[in-house]
Amino acid sequence: METAIRNIHLLSVILFLLIYIIKTYLLLFNKEEALAMFTKGFKIPEMIISFLFLATGIYLITQIPEIKSLLILKIIAVFISIPLAIFGFKKKNKILAASSLLLIIAAYGFAEMSKKQKSKALENITTSVLSGKELYEASCSPCHGDDGKLQKLGATDLSLTTMDIFSKIEIVKKGKGAMTPFEGQLTEDQIKSVVEYTESLKK
Ligand code: HEC
CATH class of the missing domain: 1.10.760.10 (Cytochrome c-like domain)
Incomplete structure (x- = not known):
């Protein structure tokens, strides 16, 4: 159950990021018509994906036994960046839109890095368990x-x-x-x- 939700979360994050990367690209390069078309065409999928992203994210947070400071940073970054992105695109503010996208990517990047470090630490422990x-x-x-x-x-x-x-x-x-x-x-x-x-x- 939890792995299924984790996978849905990951998938929705990737799709969410893809949509925002395309939208940011269109906004930054002044392709206003294409942006308007894209936004309109992806309105429903985007709503579904955002909902899945947040719902699975909130569910996963409730399942974590001990919340570490890095995770809190990630959660805060994600929750700040979403309204920032929505506002940025509404106002066609390039800086706001781009920085909110970077914020989400950074949040997920950091979380992945800390996971890798943890599994490395685990590896060290197992190799020190000599026969x-x-x-x-x-x-x-x-x-x-x-x-x-x-x-x-x-x-x-x-x-x-x-x-x-x-x-x-x-x-x-x-x-x-x-x-x-x-x-x-x-x-x-x-x-x-x-x-x-x-x-x-x-x-
Ligand atoms: C610096 C040398 C040295 C090292 C290293 C050493 N031992 Fe010993 N060991 C001895 C000596 C000397 C005795 C005899 C002590 C006595 O009876 O006064 C001994 C006795 C023993 C005995 C008691 C056996 C008996 O029948 O009385 C055991 C068991 C033992 N060692 C196991 C180990 C193990 C396991 C290690 C590694 C973790 C180890 N030793 C490392 C020197 C060493």
């Missing part, structure tokens, strides 16, 4: 070796240890003897997955 093996090789291999048998600095042979998972987690968190504590360096989940990996080193 237990990678974490082991980066953090534990220097002393325990890839197979767990290195015993550097008196490190325990992890292929022979009989220690259970919970005690291992404690040791990794707090450290022991020459082994440095990993609490704070690795997240809770990372410690769990690295310890789970050490289970596979057992013979």
